[in-house]
Amino acid sequence: MREMNYFIVGDVHGCYYTLKKLLQNWDSDRQKLIFVGDYINKGKHSRKVVELVRELQYRYPGTVCIKGNHEYEMVRYIEDGTKNSDIKENFRNTLMDYDLRNKYRDDVKWMKRLPLYYDDGDIYVTHAGVNWLGLRKFKENSSWCVLRYRGRLKRMSRLQVFGHTPTESKRPEFNKKSNAINIDSGAGNFDNMSAVLIDDAGKIRKIYTEQIRKEDYH
Structure with missing residues (x-):
């Protein structure tokens, strides 16, 4: 049986051209593709990012797309019929070019259905990480939820992979104490976008980092 490693992509935030460049490192025959969420907002190309990610899901059925807090909030805005004046600025900017209302x-619907985690016994992937107490981790409107938690993480027997909080180094950072790697290298701030290659035993093998391309924010 052919081994299947993992190619896990950090926060994208509408940076379509950078994502395409990063995905050139992905071997679709030997690597399961996983995204940690936050596909939309901040960058200029949220619609193109979602279109690409959904196309990859269709062409490669094993692809996993985790829900991020930006997808959660956007669904709430649309389903609740929130007035534009009450919508956060970067969501409002996205909606100017991406007519999610109609x-x-x-x-x-796709954003709403996205899972909060992926766990196959070798790796555990969420958007923001599991809080150290494990409290309300799947309660979507809670600050303890894997959608938006920031803080000390629960140590697991398997490697935990997450994003959400940009690293100070602007590259993925592994924390030995929590056995977790943060792969949000600041796409939302137009710094970098990263992916990590993990083998089928849950070991980190390689890190890929791309500087955000100007086409994604100018």
Whole structure:
């Protein structure tokens, strides 16, 4: 049986051209593709990012797309019919070019259905990480939830992979104490976008980091 490693992509935030460059490192025959969420907002190309990610899910059915807090909030805005004046600025900017209220309503349904975690016994992937107490980790409106937690993480027997909080180094950072790697290298701040290659035993093998391309924010 052919080994299947993992190629896990950090926060994207509408940076379509950078994502395409990063994905050139992915071997679709030997690596399971996983995204940690936050596909939309901040960068200029949220619609193109979602279109690409959904296409990859279709072409490679094993692809895993985790829900991020930006997808969660966008679904709430659309489903609640929130007035534009009450919507956060970067969500408002996204909606100017990406008509999720009407034309792309199916993308809203997709965002709503996204899972909060992936766990196969070798790796555990969420958007923001599991809080050290394990409290309310799947309660979507809680600050302890894997959608938006920031703080000390629960140590697991398997490697934990997450994003959400940009690292200070602007590269993925492994924390030995919590056996976890943060792969948000600041795409939302137009710094870098990263991916990590992990083998089928849950060991980190390689890190890929791309500087955000100007086409994604100018």
